[in-house]
Amino acid sequence: MSDLLHLLTGERAIIWAGAICTLAIYTFLYRENVVYRVFEHFYLGLAVGYGLFLIVSEVLIPKWWVPMWDQGQWWWAFALVGGGMFYFIYSQKHNWISRLAFGIVMGLAVGFMFQDFAGNNFPKIVASLKPLWPHHSYAVAAGTAASIAPHTPQASLSVSGALNNAVFVFVLLTVLSYFFFSYDYNKHKAAGGSARIGRWMLMFAFGAMFGSTVMARMSLLIGRVWFLLADWLRVVH
Amino acid sequence: MKYLLAIQTIDRRIMYLLLVVVVAIPMFVRFQMPTVVNPEVQGVYDTVEHIPHGQIAILTGDWGAGTIAESQPQTAALMTHLFRRNIPFAILPFAPQTSTLMENLAEKIAQKEGKKYGDDWVNWGWRVVPLPSFFKGLGKNLPATVKQDYKGVPIEKLKAMRGIKTIRDVGFIAHITPVGGISDLIAFAHEAYGVPLGYAPTAVMVAQGYDPLDANQIVGMLPGMVGAAQYEKLLGIPGNGLRWSNSLSFAELLMIGLVVLANAGYFLSRAAKGASS
Numbered sequence: 439m440s441d442l443l444h445l446l447t448g449e450r451a452i453i454w455a456g457a458i459c460t461l462a463i464y465t466f467l468y469r470e471n472v473v474y475r476v477f478e479h480f481y482l483g484l485a486v487g488y489g490l491f492l493i494v495s496e497v498l499i500p501k502w503w504v505p506m507w508d509q510g511q512w513w514w515a516f517a518l519v520g521g522g523m524f525y526f527i528y529s530q531k532h533n534w535i536s537r538l539a540f541g542i543v544m545g546l547a548v549g550f551m552f553q554d555f556a557g558n559n560f561p562k563i564v565a566s567l568k569p570l571w572p573h574h575s576y577a578v579a580a581g582t583a584a585s586i587a588p589h590t591p592q593a594s595l596s597v598s599g600a601l602n603n604a605v606f607v608f609v610l611l612t613v614l615s616y617f618f619f620s621y622d623y624n625k626h627k628a629a630g631g632s633a634r635i636g637r638w639m640l641m642f643a644f645g646a647m648f649g650s651t652v653m654a655r656m657s658l659l660i661g662r663v664w665f666l667l668a669d670w671l672r673v674v675h
Numbered sequence: 676m677k678y679l680l681a682i683q684t685i686d687r688r689i690m691y692l693l694l695v696v697v698v699a700i701p702m703f704v705r706f707q708m709p710t711v712v713n714p715e716v717q718g719v720y721d722t723v724e725h726i727p728h729g730q731i732a733i734l735t736g737d738w739g740a741g742t743i744a745e746s747q748p749q750t751a752a753l754m755t756h757l758f759r760r761n762i763p764f765a766i767l768p769f770a771p772q773t774s775t776l777m778e779n780l781a782e783k784i785a786q787k788e789g790k791k792y793g794d795d796w797v798n799w800g801w802r803v804v805p806l807p808s809f810f811k812g813l814g815k816n817l818p819a820t821v822k823q824d825y826k827g828v829p830i831e832k833l834k835a836m837r838g839i840k841t842i843r844d845v846g847f848i849a850h851i852t853p854v855g856g857i858s859d860l861i862a863f864a865h866e867a868y869g870v871p872l873g874y875a876p877t878a879v880m881v882a883q884g885y886d887p888l889d890a891n892q893i894v895g896m897l898p899g900m901v902g903a904a905q906y907e908k909l910l911g912i913p914g915n916g917l918r919w920s921n922s923l924s925f926a927e928l929l930m931i932g933l934v935v936l937a938n939a940g941y942f943l944s945r946a947a948k949g950a951s952s
Contacts, residue, residue, distance in 0.1 A: 467691045492771050497803050550807040557862030558892075565890035606889075647882045650899075654745065654879035656698070656926045657900045660919050661744025663698050674702045 457670040460662055566610060568603035569595055612636035676947060682940040690933060697929045701921035708924050710917065715888055716905040718895025719873040722847055723753070726762050730846035731839055735860070736777060737769040742853040742877050747780060748903035748916035749875040750851050754781055756910055758788040758795060762846070763835035765821075766798040769856070774801045774825060794834045800825030810863040813842040842868045847894075849873040855880045861892045875902065 462477035506514035523539035526532045575594040595603075615629060616636030623630030667674045726732060734753060738746035757764045766781065768774035778798050785795065792798075799821050802809060812820030817839055821830050830836045838844065848870050850857050857874050865872045871894045874884045878899030887893045897906055900923055903916030 468688055496771055496801060501803060546805075550805065553807070554859060554862040557866035558858045558887075561866065561892055562886055562890045643882070650878045650881045652930070653901070653923065653927070654877045654899060656923055657744045657878060657919070658742065659694070659926070660698055660900070660922045661742075663695060663922070664702060664744070664915075664919065667699060667702055 453669050457666055460666060464662075566606075568606060570600055570604050570607065571595070572597045572600045609636075609639045613639050616640065676944060679940045679944040679947065683937050683944070685933070685937070693929060694926060697925040698922045701918070701925055706921065707913065707917060708921050710904055710908045710920065712905045712909055713898075713902075715884075715896040715898070716902050716909070718888075719753075719849070719875075719897060720756070720895075720906060720909045722871050722873065722894040723756050723760065723762070726760065726846035728761070729838065730762070730844050731835065732757055732762055732764040732847040732849070733767050733845055734764055734777065734849050734851065735767040735769060736773045736851040737856065738851055738853050738877075739770060739772040739776070743776070744915075744919060745877045745899045745903070746851050746853060746875070747776070748900060748907070748914055748919070749897045750777060750780055751784060751914060752897070752903050752906040752910060752912075752916060753849050753851070753873075753875070754784050754796075755788065755912060756906070758784060758790050759910075761795075763794070764796050765835070766796065768798075768801050769806070771801045774798060778825070793828075797830065797833050797835050798825045799830075806859045807863045810842065810860075810867070813845075814868055815841065817841050817844070842870060845870050847871050847873065849875055851875040853877040853880065855883045857884065857887065857893065861887055865892055873897070 459477055459481070462473050463481075465471055466474040502514055502517060505511040520539060523535050526535035529535075572595050576592050612632050613636040615632040618629070618633070621629045623633055664674075723732070734750065734757075736746065736750065738750075754764070766774070766777045768777060781796050781798070782792070785791065790796065800823075809820065818831055818836070823829050824833065842864065848860060848864055850860055850872065852875070855876065857872070857876075860872055864870045872887075872892065873895055874887070874893050875897040876884055876899070878901070881896070881898040884893065884896045884898070888896055897903055900916055900919055903914075904920035905916075907914045907916045
């Protein structure tokens with residue numbers, strides 16, 4: 439009995455299960471079929487079951503039940519009240535109670551979002567202001583700019599660096615002009631031309647992003663092929 | 676005309692089969708295609724190379740079995756580098772599956788490098804807390820915020836964590852992820868406390884990394900499997916990143932070849948039609 443259990447739960451059995459699942463899903467590449475459908479539902483069921491198990495085993499029991507019941511931290515009982523408030527959304531008469539809970543969570547999230555937005559985007563705006571003229575390194579003289587400490591060393595900028603910066607600024611301005619909708623581009627030829635170039639620049643960017651996406655998908659395939667050849671069939675090492 | 680039409684309408688199943696074959700060939704034949712190290716990969720390497728002793732690194736991640744081909748070589752390369760530099764690191768998983776995968780990987784590499792859990796690395800375990808409040812806690816009192824590792828051992832008892840009081844004792848954070856999420860770390864770790872950040876996304880999320888890279892909000896990036904391969908080259912340890920990147924190059928060559936072939940067929944058949952009419 440224990441041998442059978444070991445066989446069914448051992449590493450080889452798990453690898454066989456993984457290989458069968460992988461091949462079953464890849465049968466879709468030939469055409470839509472019942473094996474694919476069965477395993478698709480199998481995966482969905484597995485994912486939902488895994489998610490539920492995690493919530494109970496990794497969150498509810500260790501973070502809530504054990505502190506409240508075993509460690510005497512009775513105040514965790516209020517979490518049940520707070521969590522339960524969300525479910526009043528299903529009551530027509532008392533759904534205002536759920537709005538209180540949602541309001542608190544949204545307030546917290548918005549507070550964090552402000553800091554997240556400022557921390558992420560303001561430095562990017564500053565970094566968009568780039569020098570365009572090549573220069574040697576120098577130290578800022580005292581009293582030149584209030585925001586820069588005196589004698590702060592400024593890095594040199596090579597000709598190629600300046601060219602890179604110029605390309606960056608050109609693309610930035612043309613793309614920004616594409617999203618400026620208050621002009622009639624037929625009347626303002628310069629604005630129309632800039633917006634058209636901006637659209638081309640966006641297309642280049644989307645092309646590069648699509649290339650990265652293809653690369654990522656190929657990487658997933660490589661991972662699966664390696665699993666089948668190395669772990670399952672053991673023909674490569 | 677017939678063959679010109681045929682190369683424009685190759686059955687997709689033949690193309691899938693060809694793809695699997697070209698991906699598999701480099702796995703059987705040992706060779707290495709040339710790998711050039713990009714500045715963004717060099718940036719991460721140089722930062723890890725200069726973490727002062729007495730500080731720790733944090734490897735955060737939310738990758739799972741689905742992106743193992745990209746995220747695992749990235750994580751392995753970073754762990755190996757930290758082990759070799761004797762910089763202790765903490766695993767901070769943002770998904771339960773990541774905790775197991777990163778821990779297993781660390782155990783495997785530690786055996787090769789002669790390292791020990793608790794002394795050279797710790798696993799803080801999956802955290803069910805909002806990332807901003809967790810990092811604010813790390814900024815005030817790191818041991819009180821983390822409390823214990825994934826086994827339930829108080830972190831003060833772990834040698835790797837000795838002398839680590841706040842996030843200011845953290846010399847580097849790397850985020851290994853298939854879904855992005857670097858913006859939270861930029862706001863709450865880099866901009867708030869000045870901790871150098873490295874980004875190791877899957878190739879599909881690479882575009883998200885170039886803005887913060889340009890603004891010096893991250894020190895560098897390991898873009899997908901290629902990034903891992905370049906890092907392995909810098910370390911001088913050919914691993915799965917370098918080996919699998921051969922398959923990646925072959926797959927891309929096949930795709931380019933098929934695109935060229937189909938387009939050649941299209942233009943040639945158009946030219947032939949024009950000539951006949």
